[in-house]
Structures are given as structure tokens and as C-alpha cells.
Amino acid sequence: MIDPQLHPLLESAQRVLAQLEAWLPPAPPPTNWAARAYRWRRRGARGWLDAVARIAPMHMDDLRHIERQKAAIERNTLAFLRGKPANNVLMTGARGTGKSSLVRAMLDAFGEEGLRLIEVDKSDMGDLGQIIELIAGRPERYIIFCDDLSFEEGEPGYKALKSVLDGSLAAPGDNVLIYATSNRRHLMPEYMRENLAAQHQADGEIHPGETVEEKISLSERFGLWLSFYPFSQDDYLDIVGHWLEAHGCDPDNIAQARTEALQWALERGSRSGRVARQFARDWAARHV
Structure with a gap:
């Protein structure tokens, strides 16, 4: 039996909890694992895989005059699907030449074989660890895709991506790769003032400053670089x-x-x- 004197307190506590629940974001929906493509969504501190209902079509035959790049990424993706060693991919170069379309074409070509695509905004790159943990143990093979990837000074996603690519004690799993496109080959801005840290030796050798080395090290963690050039x-x-x-x-x-x-x-x-x-x-x- 509850002491009658406690009833007002319990009722007050229930009203407070109801008000708190109204302010809390709703729980994320369950993941539709039957989908082929997802967008990573975030609401407050919660993130989830939002299935893409209609995937924009793109076929390999629609991509012309990038035959070398098509062959390289197709070879890498096939190795990934077959459980062989495969590299994370960074595609850089001229705008509008088919970088992001090539990733969509991989999904079109190999979706039936278990390939899945997760599109992640640059602002959510800090959630990479959470995404990888969510898909760990799944039988499908996942490409985490970030379009127009670049970082400004101090952005937190830079460290998360660098750790996942090559440098974390925990392995990301053999069912996930990262494909990214960028107009910047080194993914971060470089400034003339950074060269002030360089030392000029008597033999003419130049040693770049550590800041420059830190920026270059991120792009070097992608095992496969593909460059795209303007069309004639x-x-x-x-x-x-x-x-x-x-x-x-x-x-x-x-x-x-x-x-x-x-x-x-x-x-x-x-x-x-x-x-x-x-x-x-x-x-x-x-x-x-």
C-alpha cells in the first residue's frame, strides 16, 4: 500500500516526466535492412540509417571517357565483394566529371551481389564509429560514401575519419569501405603562412612544416586515388x-x-x- 500522503508527490512526478518526454526527440525508426542505400540521419544525440526509397539511377555505360577510373574502382569493389583485400577510395579532380556518379553506378552494378551504400554528410563524419558498429556482423558489404569531402580548421570529423581509415586500434571490420569525392586532393586548405615553418638547408633540401604533413597524411590513408580531368x-x-x-x-x-x-x-x-x-x-x- 502506498501512503496516501505520497499520492500528490507521485502525480507531480508523473506530470514532470510527461513534460520531459514531450521535449525528448522520438526514438529513431528501426533499420530497414532490406534497402540497398541509406542516408545517415541525426536528431540530437541519436543517429540512424534512413533507407532511400528511390535511388537515382546511374549505369556504368552512362559514364563516358573515364574508362581508366571505371576499371580501377570496379576492380576494387569486386575484390571487396569477394572478401579479398580492397582499398578505401578517394576521387579528386574536375567538377562534374562523374566522381559521385561512379559510386552510384557501383551500387547499380553490384547491388544484387550484396553491395550497400551509406551516404554520410561531412558534418556527420564524427559518427563513423557509431555507423561501423551498427553494421558490424551484417552479411552485406557496405560502402560509406561522402561526397564533396573537405575539412576546415578544427572540424571534429577530420580526426574521426583519419582514425577509421588507418590508425585506430580497433579495426573497422571487413564489411565496410569508405569512398569519398573531393575537389581538394589533400582534403584541407593549405596556406602560404604554413611554409614559414620550412627549413632551408645548404644543400637546397626543403623540410615542410609539421602542419603541412598533418594535412597531407589524411589523403594518404586512402589506398586508392583516382584523378578526374576536364573533358575535351x-x-x-x-x-x-x-x-x-x-x-x-x-x-x-x-x-x-x-x-x-x-x-x-x-x-x-x-x-x-x-x-x-x-x-x-x-x-x-x-x-x-
């Missing part, structure tokens, strides 16, 4: 033709689009694959 005019027009054909344009229509496609690229200041696809959408909408 002919390559750009070939990509335009590919996407126009995909949108139902006939050869005569594609030939007529040549001059306008070049003007489109000139106005955008880029002959990238992304610009080519954007032009193809615009042209097809007006002529098909």
Missing part, C-alpha cells in the same frame, strides 16, 4: 550525344544540337559531364 570538346559533345539519344533524339536531331551544346558549355564555363546532361535535358524538352 569532342568528349563533351560525345556525352551530349549519349544523353540526347537516351532522351529519344534521332541522329539528325543530335547533329543539330552541336552548336547550341557548345554555346551552353561556354555560358556555363565548363565542358563537364554534368553540364552535358543538363543541356541534353533542355534540348530534348524543346525538340522531342
Whole structure:
């Protein structure tokens, strides 16, 4: 029996708990392990894998004039799927040349074989340990993907990524790799003032400052580097033709689009694959 004098206190405590529960974020939903792609979401201190309902399609045949890069990442991904040694991958270079599209194409090509993709924002890279722990023991093979990865001074995700790549006492597991794209080869800004720490010896040898070495060490922890370069005019027009054909344009229509496609690229200041696809959408909408 509860002392009647305690009833008011218990009722007051229940009201306080109800108010606290209203302020707390809801529990994350259970993970849909049947999905092929996820986004890492965070609400307060809680994070979860949010299944992607509709995956943007991208096929290997849609990526043109990056054959060397396609072959390298396909070879690495296949080795990963088969339980063989594989490397984390850093893709750097010109914008719009197919870096992130290549990762999506890997999922399209090998999703049936158990490949899964987890997209993580740069701001959430500090959660890498939590993500790896969540998928530990799963039979699928996971690529943690970060697009446009770069860090500014003092960002916490830098240390977390560096530790997971190569340097932590705890192994990340054999069912996870990290694929990242960046416009910066060394992932962090470098400043002229950092060279003030360099020492010039009599024999001409230069020893960079330790700050520069620290920045370079992050990108060096990716085992496979793939560089992407701007497309030539002919390559750009070939990509335009590919996407126009995909949108139902006939050869005569594609030939007529040549001059306008070049003007489109000139106005955008880029002959990238992304610009080519954007032009193809615009042209097809007006002529098909």
C-alpha cells in the first residue's frame, strides 16, 4: 500500500516526466535492412540509417571517357565483394566529371551481389564509429560514401575519419569501405603562412612544416586515388550525344544540337559531364 500522503508527490512526478518526454526527440525508426542505400540521419544525440526509397539511377555505360577510373574502382569493389583485400577510395579532380556518379553506378552494378551504400554528410563524419558498429556482423558489404569531402580548421570529423581509415586500434571490420569525392586532393586548405615553418638547408633540401604533413597524411590513408580531368570538346559533345539519344533524339536531331551544346558549355564555363546532361535535358524538352 502506498501512503496516501505520497499520492500528490507521485502525480507531480508523473506530470514532470510527461513534460520531459514531450521535449525528448522520438526514438529513431528501426533499420530497414532490406534497402540497398541509406542516408545517415541525426536528431540530437541519436543517429540512424534512413533507407532511400528511390535511388537515382546511374549505369556504368552512362559514364563516358573515364574508362581508366571505371576499371580501377570496379576492380576494387569486386575484390571487396569477394572478401579479398580492397582499398578505401578517394576521387579528386574536375567538377562534374562523374566522381559521385561512379559510386552510384557501383551500387547499380553490384547491388544484387550484396553491395550497400551509406551516404554520410561531412558534418556527420564524427559518427563513423557509431555507423561501423551498427553494421558490424551484417552479411552485406557496405560502402560509406561522402561526397564533396573537405575539412576546415578544427572540424571534429577530420580526426574521426583519419582514425577509421588507418590508425585506430580497433579495426573497422571487413564489411565496410569508405569512398569519398573531393575537389581538394589533400582534403584541407593549405596556406602560404604554413611554409614559414620550412627549413632551408645548404644543400637546397626543403623540410615542410609539421602542419603541412598533418594535412597531407589524411589523403594518404586512402589506398586508392583516382584523378578526374576536364573533358575535351569532342568528349563533351560525345556525352551530349549519349544523353540526347537516351532522351529519344534521332541522329539528325543530335547533329543539330552541336552548336547550341557548345554555346551552353561556354555560358556555363565548363565542358563537364554534368553540364552535358543538363543541356541534353533542355534540348530534348524543346525538340522531342
